[in-house]
Amino acid sequence: MKIMSIFGTRPEAIKMAPLIKLLEKEKGINSIVVVTGQHRTQLDQVLHIFNISPNYDLNIMKKGQTLESITNLVLTTLDPILKLEKPNIVLVHGDTTTSFAAALSAFYNQIPIGHVEAGLRTYNKYSPFPEEANRKLISALADFHFAPTNLSCENLLKENIKKENIKVTGNTALDTFEYTLSKNHTFNEPINIDETKKTILLTAHRRENLGKPLSNICEAVLQILEDFEDVHFVFPMHLNPSVREIILKHLAGNKRITLTEPLDILDMHNLLSKCYLCVTDSGGLQEEAPHLNVPVVVLREVTERPEGIGKTLILAGTEKENIVNTIKKLLTDNSLYEKMAKEPNPFGDGKASSRILEALNARK
Ligand code: UD1
Ligand code: UDP
Numbered sequence: 378m379k380i381m382s383i384f385g386t387r388p389e390a391i392k393m394a395p396l397i398k399l400l401e402k403e404k405g406i407n408s409i410v411v412v413t414g415q416h417r418t419q420l421d422q423v424l425h426i427f428n429i430s431p432n433y434d435l436n437i438m439k440k441g442q443t444l445e446s447i448t449n450l451v452l453t454t455l456d457p458i459l460k461l462e463k464p465n466i467v468l469v470h471g472d473t474t475t476s477f478a479a480a481l482s483a484f485y486n487q488i489p490i491g492h493v494e495a496g497l498r499t500y501n502k503y504s505p506f507p508e509e510a511n512r513k514l515i516s517a518l519a520d521f522h523f524a525p526t527n528l529s530c531e532n533l534l535k536e537n538i539k540k541e542n543i544k545v546t547g548n549t550a551l552d553t554f555e556y557t558l559s560k561n562h563t564f565n566e567p568i569n570i571d572e573t574k575k576t577i578l579l580t581a582h583r584r585e586n587l588g589k590p591l592s593n594i595c596e597a598v599l600q601i602l603e604d605f606e607d608v609h610f611v612f613p614m615h616l617n618p619s620v621r622e623i624i625l626k627h628l629a630g631n632k633r634i635t636l637t638e639p640l641d642i643l644d645m646h647n648l649l650s651k652c653y654l655c656v657t658d659s660g661g662l663q664e665e666a667p668h669l670n671v672p673v674v675v676l677r678e679v680t681e682r683p684e685g686i687g688k689t690l691i692l693a694g695t696e697k698e699n700i701v702n703t704i705k706k707l708l709t710d711n712s713l714y715e716k717m718a719k720e721p722n723p724f725g726d727g728k729a730s731s732r733i734l735e736a737l738n739a740r741k
Contacts (some may be wrong), residue, residue: 378406378741381464383455384436384484385413385475388661390423390560391642392494393470395552396730397429403734405741409462413451413475414438418616422641424465427556433458438620443505444474451478459486466491467738469515471660472508477515482517493733494548495522496529497660497681504584504679505660512681521740523733525664525725527686538680546732547725554646555727561649566613566637574609575653575708577601580626582615582675591620591697594676595627595698598656602633604701605708610634611648619663654707656700663690664724672717674703684723689716 382402384393390412396660400408414436423430437450445618459482460469467483469476471494483490492515493671499509522538524530525548533543570576573611581594598610614632616622623697626632640648646693651656656667658676666673667689674693686692693703707714 378737379409379462379464380406380465380468380665380737381409381411381459382468383411383413383475383479384470385420385435385451386473387416387423387639388659389417389473389476390420390427390429390683391469391553391661392549393441394423394427394429395549395556396468396493396733398427398556399730403738404517407738409433409453409464411435411458411479412481413433413447414456415442415447415451419639422538422639424635425728430701431440434444435712436597446561447449448478450683451475452482455479455482456486456689457683458632459483459488459596464488468493468738469486469519470494472497472505472512472515474507474511475512480515480518480664485499487519490515490518491518491521491523491733491737492519494525495519495543497535498529498532499679499681501516501679504560504677505583505681509681521736523729525729525738526723528684543689544732544736546736548664549725549728550661550721550731551668551725551727552730553642553719554665554668554670557643564644564645566640568611568635568637568644568648570651571609572646574607575605576651577608577610577654577656577704578649578652578662578671579610579612580657580659581727582617582620583677586658586676586695587619588625590676592627593697594700595624597630597697597704598634598696601704601708602631604705608633608708613636613637613640613645624695628683641651648735654704656704664722667720667722667724670718672707672714674707678701682724688720688723689717715722
């Protein structure tokens with residue numbers, strides 16, 4: 378059975394890597410990897426760490442790329458590869474534009490599609506944008522749906538997707554820890570963690586947060602530093618120039634904020650394990666932080682991961698006051714902090730990839 382995994386951005390690569398490592402080893406499976414290169418540096422960091430050498434690299438990333446240009450380039454460059462390789466099944470992940478365009482291209486070639494991380498929903502078309510629409514469109518095209526949780530499975534059932542085509546697997550994000558965590562990790566990036574302080578990991582990159590919301594986030598961080606002397610932020614900056622411009626304008630030069638280049642996943646997971654709190658608009662970090670008993674403050678109005686609300690995460694939105702109050706609460710209310718930190722991870726148990734492999738083997 379020829380299985381073609383197609384992905385292009387950092388989070389897809391991180392979450393597909395443990396599955397690809399299993400597919401590579403599995404007898405009777407010919408694993409083909411196609412990367413679109415929607416991200417270049419941030420994707421290559423992951424490929425390097427997992428020692429994945431793609432069979433095809435569409436290398437589409439352009440500075441200032443748009444949703445239209447990504448979609449267009451994936452469709453036109455992937456089609457000849459699908460026609461040449463004729464895989465038995467194509468695997469796509471999550472909700473990026475690479476994933477949507479790859480699923481569309483596979484559909485046009487009448488190749489069955491497996492969707493990893495299926496069924497996440499906010500039911501708000503523009504939040505996150507364009508991911509909520511991307512994942513719904515992929516669900517409409519996919520043949521096999523690997524839902525991380527019971528809730529994501531229920532979301533798919535409500536859309537009349539047949540139960541026999543859905544498998545609840547857990548999220549592969551948690552499988553990745555097996556490869557990344559280490560007691561004696563040496564950081565590649567110069568991050569000097571001051572053990573006497575509370576380190577807060579901060580990330581922000583969402584399209585809908587560009588502009589005022591991201592400025593609000595930065596101002597909230599400055600306010601927290603003013604109010605709490607024992608806090609230090611580490612902020613790995615996404616390579617999107619529109620994100621970096623705002624961050625640097627507000628936060629550059631502050632000694633209590635370590636601004637870094639994107640961390641590789643080894644640095645990232647080992648840093649997260651030492652943090653007091655994670656403040657983020659990322660999807661993946663909402664799933665990863667609870668694995669390391671780190672509560673999450675989500676910088677969004679809605680989340681497609683409501684399994685964590687009231688347990689492992691708090692939605693703080695993007696208004697300065699609300700962000701400040703939410704972080705303050707977690708810095709001062711010890712019983713709330715402990716309760717959140719001790720919650721079991723609702724997103725998986727680290728065995729999702731083997732469940733997906735089992736389902737794929739059943740189709741041989
Ligand atoms: C994309 C995904 C988003 C995901 C995010 C993960 C879409 C529409 N969005 O958003 O769902 O959460 O990736 O990080 O698919 N850049 C580089 N080098 C890199 C990566 C990015 O220079 O390695 C810069 C480029 O200038 C690029 C810009 O970042 O134009 C934006 O990248 P893009 O993939 O278009 O959007 P993201 O916001 O990264
Ligand atoms: N991540 C990383 N280095 C960074 C920032 C994030 O390795 O500098 C990892 C993070 O641990 C998670 C994934 O990237 O596994 C999340 O990616 P991102 O936040 O870019 O996208 P999202 O999950 O929001 O789609």
